[in-house]
Amino acid sequence: MAENRPKEDLSEFEKLAEPVTIIANYRDREEALLLSNRLQGRKKFFLLDENDSIIGQKHKFAKGDEVIRVNFNAPFDKIKEKVDEIYEEGEHIVVFPERHATGQLGLQQIHPLAARLARAYTGGRIMAVVVEMEGHNEAGQMELYAAPMAQLEMAADEAPDDASKLRLLLEEAELRSFDCERTLMQVLFDAAARYGMDKVVYTQPMPAMELSYKDIIQKGYALGIELGKRHKPGSRVGLMLPTSAATPMVFFACQFAGLVPAMINFTSGAEAVLASCATAKVEAVYSSRRLLEQSLPANRVADAINAQGNVPVVFLDDMRDTLPLSTKLKAWLKSRKPGIDPDTPGAQTKPEDEALLLFSSGSEGDPKTIVLTHRNLCSNIYQVLARLDVHDDEHMINILPVFHSFGMMGGVLLPFARGFKACQFPSPLRYRDIVELIRKEKFTCMFSTSTFFGRYGSAAENKEDMASLRLLVAGGEKLRDGVRELWKSKFGKDLYEGYGVTETSPAVSLSTEHAKRPGSIGLPMPGMQFRLTPQEGITEGGVLEIKGPNVMKGYLQPDGTLAAPPEGWHSTGDVVKIDKDGFLYIVGRVKRFAKIAGEMVPMVRVENALAKVKEDAMIAVIAVPDEERGEKLIAFSQDMNVTLEQMQQAVQAADLPALWAPQEIVYMEDSEFPLLGTGKFDYPTMARRYAAGGGVRSQPSA
Structure with a gap:
């Protein structure tokens, strides 16, 4: 058995009671033939890019399976017309979201077409199957792994995060090809x-x-x-x-x-x-x-x-x-x-x-x-x-x-x-x-x-x-x-x-x-x-x-x-x-928000803006108590040439409120700048040094 690979697992596919749209990785053209011949049961309709050379080997597909040639970038109505001519209701559709055989281990660009096909023909039901080329078994065969069926939300048009959903489904199937229950x-x-x-x-x-x-x-x-x-x-x-x-x-x-x-x-x-x-x-x-x-x-x-x-x-x-x-x-x-x-x-x-x-x-x-x-x-x-x-x-x-x-x-x-x-x-x-x-x-x-x-x-x-x-x-x-x-x-x-x-x-x-x-x-x-x-x-x-x-x-x-x-x-x-495509963005840490005049200020966004003040300057921000506004921001830098005026301009250039600009700068030597072993800013040490009066101080902002 190959390294770190469990036995081929198609149990999720085998228990299907209804037709699904099957998506699969596409590293090698042989994978299309493998899917056709190893996924038993219902008839399968392979939706292939019109320029895919595997179409010339149609005779190698399993008996009964059909190939539909389409232009992935054509309007969906045109694609649907072509599918309607051949597709038989109640059967599986197979789509390769990468469109062409990539020869790469990692997933390449994902086309969202499969999601629209799933909504149009298989009730939004979709299943990812990966062919593991590196997971050859003792007989020298490539092995297949199927992830559980997913149900897409039904929508009239393409959803913004369709490509991301397809990618995650394929990665889920890829993860199943590894044996995580190990030491x-x-x-x-x-x-x-x-x-x-x-x-x-x-x-x-x-x-x-x-x-x-x-x-x-x-x-x-x-x-x-x-x-x-x-x-x-x-x-x-x-x-x-x-x-x-x-x-x-x-x-x-x-x-x-x-x-x-x-x-x-x-x-x-x-x-x-x-x-x-x-x-x-x-x-x-x-x-x-x-x-x-x-x-x-x-x-x-x-x-x-x-x-x-x-x-x-x-x-x-x-x-x-x-x-x-x-x-x-x-x-x-x-x-x-x-x-x-x-x-x-x-x-x-x-x-x-x-x-x-x-x-x-x-x-x-x-x-x-x-x-x-x-x-x-x-x-x-x-x-x-x-x-x-x-x-x-x-x-x-x-x-x-x-x-x-x-x-x-x-x-x-x-x-x-x-x-x-x-x-x-x-x-x-x-x-x-x-x-x-x-x-x-x-x-x-x-x-x-x-x-x-x-x-x-x-x-x-x-x-x-x-x-x-x-x-x-x-x-x-x-x-x-x-x-x-x-x-x-x-x-x-x-x-x-x-x-x-x-x-x-x-x-x-x-x-x-x-x-x-x-x-x-x-x-x-x-x-x-x-x-x-x-x-x-x-x-x-x-x-x-x-x-x-x-x-x-x-x-x-x-x-x-x-x-x-x-x-x-x-x-x-x-x-x-x-965001609408499913991508995550850091706003800040709960503990890294300052409350200034009643407004919650994410200090990571302030640091991001200040990073543009000077290419090789390190600038960190902490919050300290302030009698008038509750808290105020203090900047730390190892560059004595960085000024409060430059920081205020950087905050303005980033379309952030003027309230978010630091009110004071603490300058420290490069060798003294508080960093953790990983290179992350050491904020507790900065706070202690500020409280103890350490570093060289700029004139506080008015």
Whole structure:
């Protein structure tokens, strides 16, 4: 059986009692013939583009099936006339919304015609079926997966979001072609079998290192054996490690030992880390001497943990150097076996068990301890792969910290599951070094935040520096318009904005080349439900709530109990609106609204406007109490040349009320500017520094 694929599933199709309009992906012309011959039962009418060469192979379609040639772009009345001549009432219609065989893994441009046909001929009933070319079974056949039938709202004309609905239905079917009821160990071994044990997955430039599936498995077994001598299966351990090639191996060593890794955010400060370790009840914190030598924050955290004395800090460098020969031999023998050694503690792990503990960034307050299961993470991996056109020959540069959900999913989990190479770079702040590495190594893929994309774009000298990059995903914070425009004008590259929260493993929505809108965070991921709940005082949009297999098990409480999402619904705290095409837009966080003279002001919109003041200036906004108007906005910037007048002009240029303009600027040195490890603005620190009188102040606005 192919990697990560369940057995072919046409059960939803087989139980149909009424005719439907079937939509399918169209990567290869053989898929049309496969659908014709494998979907048994009713007669099928294939609506094909008049220029599709598969029409010449009509004799290969199943006996009784008919082909109707149409111009997809013709007026619907003309198309309907042609269909009426041939179609027999009560039978299925098959349409390929991509129109032509694409040869691509990801969905291309979607034509909405199938939705109108469903309303006209099959009562709005529509079903998505995907043909999985990469899911060949042992007999060498392609496999089919059908999503549950959907019922479209009946409308006289084409609905604005028809194309988006069809895309989501196809992605739902694609998601069903993956087996999400797995553990990360199972995914690792299946991927190794599919892509080859010698396939390199993780690299790093300094010092140079490459790790293949074989290396990850053999070294992971060895370290896992030693960890198993120190901890019982199910125990939690802290990992305080840099973004490096070795870190994913350590992560999997924990999985082999049946342990739950808690990723320590050493940039959040000693107090937050000590509280997180206490809540998670970690038995030890594993780190590296190299990290402590190079990172002052990590050094301070390690000192604080040692000073408290409750949890030991163990250096993996020392464990590596003293690894017994018997352990190495045992690991080598285990790694020679096909599949997971059943005697390995991690082999007993179930999909619903804890896989990972992450701590929220604390950008608005105290970090929360978030418990993610194997089911959560596997579901989100495959939700992303159902959406994203990512290949196994991709070459990624990962600059994001692995203690952040975006860095963990994008830089660690996706590469090993999909079989592409990811170069791990230890610091996102070395802008020119990163640009030079991109030019040298010809990376094709990069996930980053708006802040860092802006810095790399400014550091690059010319278009050739970024020429190799094909897939650029921005997340972790709102993508600022100025950054988007910089990459488009300077490099001719589109940044595809995504959105997620740690509690959803993290991806919630994602734009792609063929499904994007300016300023949108994209369409919701397949396999999720969402709803918008009204928020008092906020007239645009509502608070986004999410339910799905990727939603966390819950928040771990200091007393050891778990606060699960009520009835499976997680409230993100983000105010979101949806357009007529089904695309989502961030209005702001509930906590990031200021109330000025009775008006609710979304500070994210103010920051977006201020981002255009100066290309390489960082400008953040906080709200502070004001006797006259309740609250007022204060801007923080590292650029002493930015003025209040420029900010007022930027607010005006964005058609925002003058009331929304900052009343004061706090200037801070670049090295002192409050940022989290992910590059997001650290608002609590800004508020504390403002209250303490820190920074250089502008003259307050009159």
